[in-house]
Amino acid sequence: MSCTVMFPHDGDILNVYDGQIREERLVINVSISAPDGRQLLVNGAEARREGEYYYGEAALDGYANTITVTDRETGYTDSRVVYWLKNAVNKYRIAVDDNIWFLKDIVDNRHQYRSIFDNPYLGMFKDIHDKYGTKVQFNLYYQTEGFNLTQMPDTYKEEWKANAHWLRLTFHALQNDPPRPYEHAEPEEVLRDCKLVTGEIVRFAGEEVLEPATTIHYGAATREGCRALRQFGFRGLAGYFRFADGRPIVSYYLNDEQTAHLNGRDFWKDHSEDLIFIKIDAVLDGLKKNDIIRELDRVKANPGEAGFIELLIHEQYYYPHYTAYQPDYWEKLETAARWATENGYSPAFLSECIGE
Template sequence: MPLRSYAGPDKTIVKIIGGQRSAVAGQKRITMNINFLSPLEGDVFHAFDGHLMDGKLQIAVQIAASTDAEIAVNGAPATWRGDHFEAEVILDAYANTLRAENLKTGESAEVRVFLLQDFAGHYRLSIDDNIWFLRDIQQNRYASLFENPYLGFLKEINVGFGTKIHLNLFYQTDGFNLSDFTDQYKAEWKANADWLRLSFHAYQEFPDMPYVNAGYDEVKRDCDLIMGEIRRFAGAEVMHSVTTIHWGEATVEGSRAMRDAGYVGQVGYFNVDDHLPSASYYLTADQRRHLKKRFVWHDTAEDITFVRASIVIDTKKLEDIRPHLDAHGQNGHKPPYLDLLVHEQYFYPFYFNYQPDFRDKIRTAVQWAKDNGYTPQFLTESISHS
């Protein structure tokens, strides 16, 4: 008989056994012939899920229960739809508890779901593996940060499209680390913090997947190291609550360390049922399948919001970027938040995998965002509920 488990809203371990749900808390065991089919624990809703008006969103709730049950969800009566019960409920807060009850037996089930008021319809450009541009600035001591060709190009993108750009940093590369970087540009970093942000990525590029088995202390150490240097040379103004760990792989303890450092939003690919890199942190295959369709999910046990990147620009040919982004909507999974991800290395002619059309690829992706009605906004503001 199939068995799976997950953390319930109160972190009780909940198991699904042969289609029935049982909760084990201490010595008590309660069997419930009632279960949420949709939404699932941790689902995040937004304007693309319906008509969001005055901070309220109506959603359909689907419940599995015996045909002779009398089901209500948050007091609203549910109707039998042939293979499940369905009720309409209103979400009107960031965190919402949905309680389904069989009024005949008193059996009940609960899930927590979330409503983000300003998530859908925005985009950013997110760049991983950044370190070489800082080494160049340190070596050349330009009059302005934006005399560096890489940052100069990103400034052009911001000026031309209003794009918000987020750079995830390594601590070190050959012959250079962040502690070497001057703080002489601190005022300029702060002056541009409205469109340019910096965050932790990893200690260095190699080995691959450095945190796939790492514990809390290792991730927290590297995270704090990089954040401390960013604060020193650029200021807290460029530091916010979202990052992408190198290779998108971490243990639950590693993700918890990033959360405790302030990174409550964590971005990855969440690939599953294919041969692509997983980049899914600690999530299970079932959670990844769900997130791959929804693009966002909140782990209620860990208080972390995961967001799926919509494209990895440098893995696509220039002519394939627009079709790739078009395909999301054609498959019925239009990204609510469009995260355009790329990697720094491909900008440089000296890199063995240099992409001469790096600039054109980014312009194409950003132009697609504009053409399809997405507006620039950092992910931190988009997942904020304050």
């Protein structure tokens, strides 16, 4: 029977919560399942048996780090690459999916609105930013009934750019319906829609507001579709990475094992596609306001999830005309931002965290 490395997984993205800092290096415990009596090495140093597993220390001293486990008796080796994200600890952001209606309102009121923040929805997020410093990413549709992004004027472009330090825009989908539009779509369709949205964002708001991470509508896409997004320039995709009826949901193309692993992590990198996946920690419109703090406390208590807090909400729940309107939308946002601030989390975009 060969040995099996239990932690870390190949592609794991680690931080101080996974180990401890010694002499400016992150030292983690590598855990290995193997029969008694084996002589195992972790990066050349002997592993020790403690209870069910063998353990050996590995010191990470840069962004990418190779960990090699060797069985002296059988000659078996297992090498994997893991990452140390130094800038992703005690950080958070808010992402907003399904956005299009606030842009239509800006167009409808372009002769009255002197500022994009005259739109009440966008103004609400600015209030959150002004109070807590929160950074917010809006993932956009290209079109909705009677409106598409080509109708957005570029007259507010300088204002968008001036607020790019806390406000970002990026691709989400062509439109709201049908559900899971890219679950079986050809990569050409994904890329076409991405280019439509991105091109219009650059035209009316500037390249400064773009962000190289997003959530695809319903978090469902083929490997080939995700590869097309990576080739376009996206480095990260956020999702739920959980199961419903025994199947992964909002997990892109990841298999059961990968989904289950990522469910308890902040990030994980699929080396085969050079893509980083980001676990969404709390969907605010899916929680009662009084449950938000309890859920975020639970996330913080898990070392694998505590480094970066990814918060998500959807645009439509803000509006009284929507069938599932949530009148406490503002309070949910404010509760989450306040919790993050009081618990020592600083606002950050993913682009500021997931690189070297």
